[in-house]
């Protein structure tokens with residue numbers, strides 16, 4: 335297990351703090367924010383206390399997906415203008431959010447201040463929740479990599495397209511070599527047939543076994559946390575600014591999201 339700098343009760347069997355999960359991806363636009371928001375609602379409906387932090391600091395849009403205009407943002411917390419409690423707001427799905435607000439361009443670069451502040455905010459909220467989801471940007475910028483380094487678990491969202499697979503592979507390789515990550519939770523989004531998620535996991539694992547694992551002390555393992563079908567109602571929900579699992583609980587992607595949440599609780 336990768337021990338994050340925030341690990342307190344980790345490994346003791348006593349759950350005194352949230353499990354911190356970074357939701358990330360190699361390629362952009364694969365569905366991280368959709369997954370983070372709807373997984374949070376699915377976890378909440380299964381009795382979990384959940385907070386989603388919009389860690390896509392430069393290009394935040396969790397507020398748009400949740401239809402929550404940001405009043406107090408992470409920026410206000412970082413600058414000391416407001417206490418953290420003022421920035422935590424309830425979201426429609428029964429979970430809490432910390433919004434970044436848009437145009438926080440100063441956070442597109444990782445400065446020592448941003449490092450310290452982000453770590454502090456996560457440390458402050460962790461004791462109050464069962465799960466904290468960090469909705470990151472795509473790729474391997476230093477801001478994304480640093481955010482992922484603060485998490486206990488890394489969830490990589492990937493679609494079956496070759497470009498997404500290539501970028502997911504690159505991300506996983508970097509996380510394995512720079513952060514000694516050995517377990518990756520895989521979410522295959524926008525699948526077109528049952529079992530496609532398993533096929534994607536096998537394909538990625540094979541490439542990792544061939545090109546990454548031989549140089550490592552311990553092998554990187556991908557765990558398929560779930561697959562979510564391509565579903566036109568995902569886009570409809572975003573346009574209506576509703577959470578899919580609340581608006582259309584019977585939609586194929588909603589059903590799959592609840593199964594994903596159940597596996598996340600057990601993971």
Ligand SMILES: Nc1ncnc2c1ncn2[C@@H]1O[C@H](COP(=O)(O)OP(=O)(O)OP(=O)(O)O)[C@@H](O)[C@H]1O
Nearest residue numbers: 362363364365366367368472524563564565568569
């Ligand atoms: N399962 C799905 N079925 C159909 N469309 C989907 C699905 N998942 C995501 N989408 C579409 O992909 C779009 C992008 O999703 P989202 O904003 O969650 O991606 P992202 O990875 O967070 O992007 P970014 O890298 O810009 O942060 C959504 O607006 C939606 O239209």
Ligand SMILES: [Mg+2]
Nearest residue numbers: 366367390470
């Ligand atoms: Mg996003």
